[in-house]
Amino acid sequence: MIQISNLNFGYRPTFQLFNNLSITQEPGSITGLLGVNGSGKSTLLKIIAGLIDAPQASIKVMNKAPFRRYPSFLEELFLVPEDFILPEITIRKYIKINAKFYPNFSQEKLEEIIFQFGINTRHKLTNFSHGQKKKFLIAFALSTNCKLLLFDEPTNGLDIPSKTIFRQVLASSVNENQLVLISTHQVKDVENLIDKILIINQGKIVFNQSLWDVSEKYAFTTSTKPEKENAIYQEPSAGGEKIIKPGNGAPSTVDIELLFNAVIHGIDLN
Amino acid sequence: MQNRNQTISIKRFGKYAISRLEMNYKNLLITAATASLIAFFVLSVLIIYNQGNWHGGHWEIFLVVSFLIGGVQYIGQAFPMLRKKEKMLLFYLAPASTFEKFIYELFERMGLLILFFPVLLFGTGMLTIEVTNLIRNYLGLHSELEPLSINYSFEIFSPGALSQIMSGIILILSLIFAGTCMFRKYPGIKIAFILGAYIVLSSVYAEYIAAEHSWYSVYIQNMELNTRRLVYSATMLIVALIALLYGYFRIKEKEVK
Numbered sequence: 001m002i003q004i005s006n007l008n009f010g011y012r013p014t015f016q017l018f019n020n021l022s023i024t025q026e027p028g029s030i031t032g033l034l035g036v037n038g039s040g041k042s043t044l045l046k047i048i049a050g051l052i053d054a055p056q057a058s059i060k061v062m063n064k065a066p067f068r069r070y071p072s073f074l075e076e077l078f079l080v081p082e083d084f085i086l087p088e089i090t091i092r093k094y095i096k097i098n099a100k101f102y103p104n105f106s107q108e109k110l111e112e113i114i115f116q117f118g119i120n121t122r123h124k125l126t127n128f129s130h131g132q133k134k135k136f137l138i139a140f141a142l143s144t145n146c147k148l149l150l151f152d153e154p155t156n157g158l159d160i161p162s163k164t165i166f167r168q169v170l171a172s173s174v175n176e177n178q179l180v181l182i183s184t185h186q187v188k189d190v191e192n193l194i195d196k197i198l199i200i201n202q203g204k205i206v207f208n209q210s211l212w213d214v215s216e217k218y219a220f221t222t223s224t225k226p227e228k229e230n231a232i233y234q235e236p237s238a239g240g241e242k243i244i245k246p247g248n249g250a251p252s253t254v255d256i257e258l259l260f261n262a263v264i265h266g267i268d269l270n
Numbered sequence: 271m272q273n274r275n276q277t278i279s280i281k282r283f284g285k286y287a288i289s290r291l292e293m294n295y296k297n298l299l300i301t302a303a304t305a306s307l308i309a310f311f312v313l314s315v316l317i318i319y320n321q322g323n324w325h326g327g328h329w330e331i332f333l334v335v336s337f338l339i340g341g342v343q344y345i346g347q348a349f350p351m352l353r354k355k356e357k358m359l360l361f362y363l364a365p366a367s368t369f370e371k372f373i374y375e376l377f378e379r380m381g382l383l384i385l386f387f388p389v390l391l392f393g394t395g396m397l398t399i400e401v402t403n404l405i406r407n408y409l410g411l412h413s414e415l416e417p418l419s420i421n422y423s424f425e426i427f428s429p430g431a432l433s434q435i436m437s438g439i440i441l442i443l444s445l446i447f448a449g450t451c452m453f454r455k456y457p458g459i460k461i462a463f464i465l466g467a468y469i470v471l472s473s474v475y476a477e478y479i480a481a482e483h484s485w486y487s488v489y490i491q492n493m494e495l496n497t498r499r500l501v502y503s504a505t506m507l508i509v510a511l512i513a514l515l516y517g518y519f520r521i522k523e524k525e526v527k
Contacts, residue, residue: 046526046527049363050362051359051525051526052525052526052527053525069362069367069368070276070367071276071279071282071365071366071367071370072276074363074364074365074366075365077363078363079359079363081356081359083355084356084360085354085356085357085360087293089293093292096292097289097292097293100289101285101289101364101365101366102365
């Protein structure tokens with residue numbers, strides 16, 4: 001679904017954000033795009049969505065060049081940006097105006113998600129808080145049933161119950177023909193949700209694995225004191241040490257934050 | 271065929287146009303009402319000022335000047351979604367082709383202006399005359415003001431001169447429309463400034479340099495007046511079309527960074 005190779009890109013000639021970055025992603029997963037602030041997560045989503053051109057790279061998204069912005073491409077893609085402005089109309093009107101552009105839009109699904117989020121559809125969007133607007137936009141995005149759903153920092157601005165509902169509705173709404181790419185630096189928010197992890201650091205994809213593979217290859221444990229041997233990576237935590245060790249083939253629960261920190265500190269876990 | 275369908279599809283364009291009109295119709299109505307109010311006020315002042323010598327054809331100067339000022343103001347606000355990054359996202363991610371989005375904006379700005387603004391001004395003008403006559407009758411001044419006429423221009427201007435005026439207006443409006451595709455902030459002001467500078471420079475060039483030295487000037491001077499005016503009109507329309515094409519490609523290649 002997404003094939004990017006040799007992506008070199010920078011907003012300034014003196015600073016390259018991406019250096020020969022390459023990714024291939026197939027449908028049927030909820031993938032977390034993780035990285036520190038300023039690592040280029042939002043830019044990568046914009047390139048995938050066709051909002052930014054990267055003419056030197058080979059980029060195919062749903063077998064199309066995104067920057068051509070073909071309508072058949074746009075009706076199968078929905079991006080929920082971190083910052084957005086919604087028109088000064090009611091939710092009902094927004095749905096009436098925009099739903100017809102998405103061939104697989106499901107009104108029932110929208111109503112179900114809106115109900116779960118507790119959004120009142122009679123109100124004008126401008127009367128909503130940022131968090132409420134975001135919940136509505138997330139609900140609308142999921143209801144389009146687009147093949148590619150891009151979420152940029154979706155949990156920013158959501159309260160704790162809404163974050164939980166977000167994880168629940170996303171996990172139950174997506175099918176095997178869809179690819180969901182969630183960019184976030186709040187690693188904890190996507191725990192128990194994503195099934196693949198992409199980590200971007202210093203202009204490259206430094207980690208690209210399914211959580212299942214990670215859980216088989218590595219064991220994530222805690223200890224009251226630092227491990228002298230056998231630890232691939234460890235860091236202090238409230239109860240002592242959090243440790244990544246080689247796994248024994250049996251799946252273990254993956255601590256995404258620990259995994260992320262290990263990769264960012266240069267540990268090769270691929 | 272596949273690529274053509276990705277550029278223009280009547281069905282998809284209709285869907286996009288209806289969705290934009292559903293979003294914008296209140297703004298359009300407010301704009302029309304504001305323009306009517308301003309026209310009513312200005313025309314009333316003009317009638318009071320010229321009450322002794324009011325002529326039904328006087329309003330045509332008012333029509334041309336209003337059309338130009340209103341047009342510059344209205345078209346200078348084209349592509350409002352390109353003024354903010356967050357709105358640009360919505361514009362570019364809407365499932366229609368960039369060409370359809372451009373054509374819709376051209377219709378909403380240039381199309382509606384050319385189709386409805388003269389009618390709006392004429393209607394407001396007639397209303398102003400009626401209201402003025404009522405007031406004059408009330409004040410005991412029984413001579414009625416002459417109603418507005420659209421024949422006056424045809425009497426005083428030749429077809430060539432009229433086409434030159436119309437082409438000039440279309441050129442100015444097209445340049446402003448193209449400007450809104452180029453500049454993110456204050457496009458109307460920037461284009462008006464550039465246009466002003468261009469007119470001054472080209473006038474200086476025409477007056478002091480080209481008139482004496484250019485083969486083109488010699489060629490044009492030898493033409494019959496009406497033919498010359500038609501050549502000027504055609505040139506202005508071609509330049510307008512080039513400006514619009516340039517605007518389209520600027521929109522097409524714009525990035526949302």
